[in-house]
Each structure stands twice: as C-alpha cells, then as structure tokens.
Amino acid sequence: MSLSYKEKYVPHEPSPIRAELVVRPDLLRVSFSVSLETEGIEQTLPLLQRACEQLQRRAREATGAEVTLRPRDTRINHPAPKKLSLPEDDDRATVAVSGLLVVPLPAELDFWARSARVGSLVRVCHEVERDSRETKKQPRFSFGTVEAFVSQPEAHRTELLRRFVERAREMASALGSAEAPLQVVDCAPAGAVEQTPVSLEEVGLSLHVHCRLDVVRERAH
Incomplete structure (x- = not known):
C-alpha cells in the first residue's frame, strides 16, 4: 500500500505505507x-x-x-x-x-x-x-x-484495509497541522491481496492501495 503527500501543491514521490499482515499458511x-x-x-x-x-x-x-x-x-x-x-x-x-x-x-x-x-x-x-x-x-x-x-488470501482483505486506514491516519496526523490538515484523496481501487512465503509458520500478505495525502481547502463563497 502506498500514499503520497504534496504540500503547497508541489508533487512529492510516493511514500510507501505497507499495511501487511502475517498469517499461518494452510497449504x-x-x-x-x-x-x-x-x-x-x-x-x-x-x-x-x-x-x-x-x-x-x-x-x-x-x-x-x-x-x-x-x-x-x-x-x-x-x-x-x-x-x-x-x-x-x-x-x-x-x-x-x-x-x-x-x-x-x-x-x-x-x-x-x-x-x-x-x-x-x-x-x-x-x-x-x-x-x-x-x-x-x-x-x-x-x-x-x-x-x-495461504489458500484464501482474499479472506484477509478487510483486515488489510483496516490497517491501511489506520496507517494513513497516522501519517496524516504526523505530517499535517491545524492550519493545513491532511486528508486521503484520489484513491485508486485496491488490487488483489498478494502473498509472500516466509516459512512453514508465516506468510506475509499485502494489499496495494495507491492514494494521495493532500490539504483539502474549502472553496471561497
């Protein structure tokens, strides 16, 4: 999973936020x-x-x-x-x-x-x-x-998305300010849950979600 943040509308390179989950393999x-x-x-x-x-x-x-x-x-x-x-x-x-x-x-x-x-x-x-x-x-x-x-990696999608949201909020809180609060914008649809074998007891699961952190300014009336 990855997020990018731009300040004063100057683009930055995407900053990776990896919402990974380690589970026990079953095959x-x-x-x-x-x-x-x-x-x-x-x-x-x-x-x-x-x-x-x-x-x-x-x-x-x-x-x-x-x-x-x-x-x-x-x-x-x-x-x-x-x-x-x-x-x-x-x-x-x-x-x-x-x-x-x-x-x-x-x-x-x-x-x-x-x-x-x-x-x-x-x-x-x-x-x-x-x-x-x-x-x-x-x-x-x-x-x-x-x-x-893991035979059913998609069964862990909800937990992976929850972890992504949690880390996105942490990054927005750390990089934003009261005058320029950050929000998640421009999120692309999440891809498939990917798995990486680690050992007989561990498999790493990850979900690629590409979003951007930005200051959302209210329009002047």
Whole structure:
C-alpha cells in the first residue's frame, strides 16, 4: 500500500505505507513440468495425463494427505529443422504439461508435523524425477521448490484495509497541522491481496492501495 503527500501543491514521490499482515499458511505448493518427445501429439497427451495421475497417487501415498494436482498449461515445441534431417523428423515435437501439486497444511499440525510433510513431498518429487530420467522414451518430470501459501488470501482483505486506514491516519496526523490538515484523496481501487512465503509458520500478505495525502481547502463563497 502506498500514499503520497504534496504540500503547497508541489508533487512529492510516493511514500510507501505497507499495511501487511502475517498469517499461518494452510497449504504446500510445488510446481511441476512433465514432457515427452513424440511423433504423434494426439497420442502423447493421454500418456502425460497418466503420468500426472501416477504422480498424484505417489504424492498421496508419501504424504498421507489429499494431494490436488492442478494442470495449468500445455506447450508444444517443434525442433529447428536440420540440413540433413529426414522427412519423418519434421513430425517430431516435445509436448510439455506444467502445473501445481497442492498439499494441505491443517491447523492442528505443529511445526514438526509440517516439516515431516514437506520432507515427504520433497522426497517423492525427487524420486519421480529420478525415475523418469532413468527410463527412456517415457515422460520426464522436473519440479520447483516447495513453498507454503495461504489458500484464501482474499479472506484477509478487510483486515488489510483496516490497517491501511489506520496507517494513513497516522501519517496524516504526523505530517499535517491545524492550519493545513491532511486528508486521503484520489484513491485508486485496491488490487488483489498478494502473498509472500516466509516459512512453514508465516506468510506475509499485502494489499496495494495507491492514494494521495493532500490539504483539502474549502472553496471561497
């Protein structure tokens, strides 16, 4: 969140007022990508789908939790043609599906239970990636970093707005005076609640609201 203040109608650079909130995360998330080089795109997608279903099953067994798999994108890349390539090589392409694995972090889990769940998820990702690289002509997996997030960040919007108003009033009181009281003007609509992973126990939430502090003068009659 940010506010800017101008005195005597001279613009100043925006002064950041960060109305942040630290909450406990309730899910783990890790990105994945699975790809396969093929000559028939139509036959490849079912293979990638089965590979994703196997990944989800292995993750459930490893963590003992209800793992959700969320496919997000499909990419098809054709290799650049080579001078000595055969005609059938023109049909080759790499099909890749990317998405997220999501694992719940119930509130009753303490730090050690949460750490154990992270360890189980990291281990199964490592095993799946290793197994896919040891078998030729099979879907190949890669994974990102496991991070903790909040499933419903927008549920905290009201508290973030309350904190913004409180800090805006504090700044207006500190910078204004009895002769030139400051007020919040020209507020833009608030954006989405953004979250920044900190640890297994903390996620930082913030809301970007851009306003300006100014002296509102009464019009002469």
